[in-house]
Amino acid sequence: MNKSDFDFLCDFLRQRSGLILSQDKMYLIESRLLPVAKKNGLKSLEELVAAIRRGQDKKLVQLVTEAMTTNESFFFRDKTPFDTLRDQVLPALIEARGSSRQLRIWSAAASTGQEPYSIAMILKDLQARMQGWRLDIIGTDLSHEVLEKARAGMYSQFEVQRGLPIQMLVKYFKQIGEMWQIDAGLRAMVNFQPGNLLERFDSLGKFDIIFCRNVLIYFDQETKKDILERMVRQMPEDGMLFLGSAETVLGVTDQLAAVKGLRGVYCKKSLLTTVSSPRPAAAPLAAKSA
Amino acid sequence: MKSCLIVDDSRVIRKVARQILEELHFTTVEAVDGKEALDCCRDSMPDAILLDWNMPVMSGIDFLRKLRQEQGGELPVVVFCTTENDIEHITEAIQAGANEYIMKPFDRDIIETKFTEVGLV
Numbered sequence: 420m421n422k423s424d425f426d427f428l429c430d431f432l433r434q435r436s437g438l439i440l441s442q443d444k445m446y447l448i449e450s451r452l453l454p455v456a457k458k459n460g461l462k463s464l465e466e467l468v469a470a471i472r473r474g475q476d477k478k479l480v481q482l483v484t485e486a487m488t489t490n491e492s493f494f495f496r497d498k499t500p501f502d503t504l505r506d507q508v509l510p511a512l513i514e515a516r517g518s519s520r521q522l523r524i525w526s527a528a529a530s531t532g533q534e535p536y537s538i539a540m541i542l543k544d545l546q547a548r549m550q551g552w553r554l555d556i557i558g559t560d561l562s563h564e565v566l567e568k569a570r571a572g573m574y575s576q577f578e579v580q581r582g583l584p585i586q587m588l589v590k591y592f593k594q595i596g597e598m599w600q601i602d603a604g605l606r607a608m609v610n611f612q613p614g615n616l617l618e619r620f621d622s623l624g625k626f627d628i629i630f631c632r633n634v635l636i637y638f639d640q641e642t643k644k645d646i647l648e649r650m651v652r653q654m655p656e657d658g659m660l661f662l663g664s665a666e667t668v669l670g671v672t673d674q675l676a677a678v679k680g681l682r683g684v685y686c687k688k689s690l691l692t693t694v695s696s697p698r699p700a701a702a703p704l705a706a707k708s709a
Numbered sequence: 710m711k712s713c714l715i716v717d718d719s720r721v722i723r724k725v726a727r728q729i730l731e732e733l734h735f736t737t738v739e740a741v742d743g744k745e746a747l748d749c750c751r752d753s754m755p756d757a758i759l760l761d762w763n764m765p766v767m768s769g770i771d772f773l774r775k776l777r778q779e780q781g782g783e784l785p786v787v788v789f790c791t792t793e794n795d796i797e798h799i800t801e802a803i804q805a806g807a808n809e810y811i812m813k814p815f816d817r818d819i820i821e822t823k824f825t826e827v828g829l830v
Contacts, residue, residue, distance in 0.1 A: 498825060576794060576812050580819045584826050585799060585810040594796055 420448065424468045431471060435484045436561055437617045438637045451486045455479075485562040488637070492533040494583035500632070500661050503681050505541045508659050512627055513548055515657060521553045525626040525653075528634040529558030529611060532569030533578075536601055538630070539608040540591055557623060559614030566611045572601035616646050626653055632683075633663035640671060647672045651687060660685040711829060712736045712753075716746040716769065717761040717790070722813075726759055726790070729817045733830055743767025747775055754781045757829050759820075760807075762791035762798070770805055777806040786827050790815060 420428075428448065432438045440448070449464065456467040459479055470479055495501045516522055522542075526535040535558035542554055560566050579588055579599045592599040614620055616634065629650055635643045650660060651674045660675065662668070662683050668675040675685040713735040715726045727737045738755065740746035744767040746758070758776075762769040769789065776782040786808045791798070794812040802810055809823045824830045 493822065577816075577819070580811060580815070580823065582822045582826070585803065585807075589796065589799055589803070594794075 420445070420464050420468070424465065427472065428468060432484065432487055435480070436488050436615070436637075437642050438488055439639055440487075447487070452483060455482050455486050481563070485564050488561055492530040493581040494533045494579070494587075495537045496534065496582055496632070497664055498582070499664075500630075500683055501537055501541060503684060504538065504628070504661070505545070507681060508628065508684065509541070509545060512657075512659075513545070516552075516627070520549075520551060521555075522549075522628075523555040523624065523626045524557070524628045525623065525630065526556065526558040526609075527614075527616060527629060527631040527650075529560045529566070529569055530562075531565045531574075531578075532558060532572060532601075532609070532611070533582075534558070534630055534632070535569075535609045535611075536572065536605060537582075539605045540587055542608070543591070543605065554608065556609045557626075558609050558611045559620070559623070560611075561613070561615050563613055566613060569609075569611050570606070572606045573598050574601070575599075617642070620649065621653065623653065625655055626658060627655060628659050628661070629654065630661045632661060633666070635666055636663065643671050648674055651675060654687060656687060656690055658687065710734060710736050711756040712738065713757040713759060714738045714740060714746060714749055714755040714785070715759050716740045716743065716764070716772070717759075718742060718764040719761075722761070722790075726820070729820050730759070732817070733821060733824065743769060743772030743775075746772050747779075750776060750779065750782065750785070755785050757824070758785050758787045759790050759811075760787055762789060762793050762802075770801065773802070773805045773807060786829055788823055788827065 429440045432440060452464055452467060456464060461467050461470060470476055471483060512522060524538055526538065529535050535556050539556055558569060575598060579592060591602050591605055593602060631650065635646065647668060662685060664683055668685055674688055676688045676691055678684045678686050713730050715723050715737055717723050718741050723739050730737050738749055740749050742764040760769045760773065769791065773787060787806065788809040788811060789802045789807050790811040790813060792813045799810050808827045811819055811823055821830060
């Protein structure tokens with residue numbers, strides 16, 4: 420691919436999705452976009468870029484954006500954040516929300532659904548402590564194609580073996596031919612909707628917990644800051660934000676602070692300075708980080 | 710270094726599994742059927758066992774039931790690794806004392822995440 424085509428694709432993707440592509444990601448373009456080209460009757464990447472430049476084929480534009488921004492997803496990816504959610508963050512929030520009996524969780528890059536469904540399985544296992552609660556899990560993603568798959572909750576044998584404990588498979592999935600489908604009760608717990616983090620998301624409402632893992636790495640500093648600070652506005656005072664294990668807020672925004680002892684978990688900076696009565700949900704967690 | 714006993718009648722599968730497990734820093738021992746595996750365990754209990762289901766002489770499930778009755782046989786973490794991929798087989802394996810279950814074909818990611826799940830990695 421020549422430089423002018425590469426630069427055009429970079430600009431195009433940054434505007435559409437905020438994705439930053441450096442020269443060393445050339446291999447990614449080839450491995451992800453050649454199949455898209457072939458599937459749409461185009462012989463090469465050059466022809467594909469030419470078609471995007473013409474800009475008439477809206478569907479092709481969407482397919483290219485999706486192919487470049489979709490990530491492979493595992494159930495209970497990285498394990499630790501989900502242990503933290505189950506053992507530390509949720510127990511504190513269940514106590515704090517004892518009177519409103521409502522909990523809202525946002526999976527901000529839901530992809531094919533593994534992350535929000537992992538959260539749903541954890542909530543289901545804790546349901547004895549949340550009888551009669553209203554639980555909302557919202558999964559958003561840029562790509563319509565992955566959301567369709569997420570809603571169906573249908574996974575291949577390979578997918579259900581990446582991170583999903585066998586007891587969970589037996590308990591929450593049904594085998595349909597060669598595929599495994601997550602049970603209807605769990606599917607009903609998650610509401611999937613399209614959403615671009617570059618655009619406004621305040622209409623989604625407030626979230627006690629936000630999962631935004633391994634997405635911000637694709638954005639430049641300024642965009643990261645903007646997204647994180649808009650997320651802060653969607654969190655109550657004791658809200659908790661989960662980032663990917665290689666991500667940080669340090670040097671990006673001073674409105675969030677790491678919760679000490681809980682790797683990858685962040686809370687509002689203001690929470691750390693106002694840990695007093697009435698006791699916020701995360702007080703026992705946040706107090707440790709002072 | 711943790712030890713893993715690989716039990717499979719296919720030489721190719723044993724070789725692939727051995728490569729992956731050595732990359733994950735396991736020492737490995739191999740057995741071609743349940744009976745040979747039982748002899749290995751009586752000689753020295755491994756930390757983990759990667760276990761095929763269908764094998765001549767003694768099947769994986771028969772081996773597992775016998776193992777769990779042996780002295781110290783409750784200790785090894787047993788991960789089935791088999792082409793049997795229906796819920797009945799999986800349930801039977803768990804009831805017989807399996808800790809995890811891999812449906813073939815497998816790759817490095819699957820072995821690594823499953824072994825992490827049961828605390829071996």
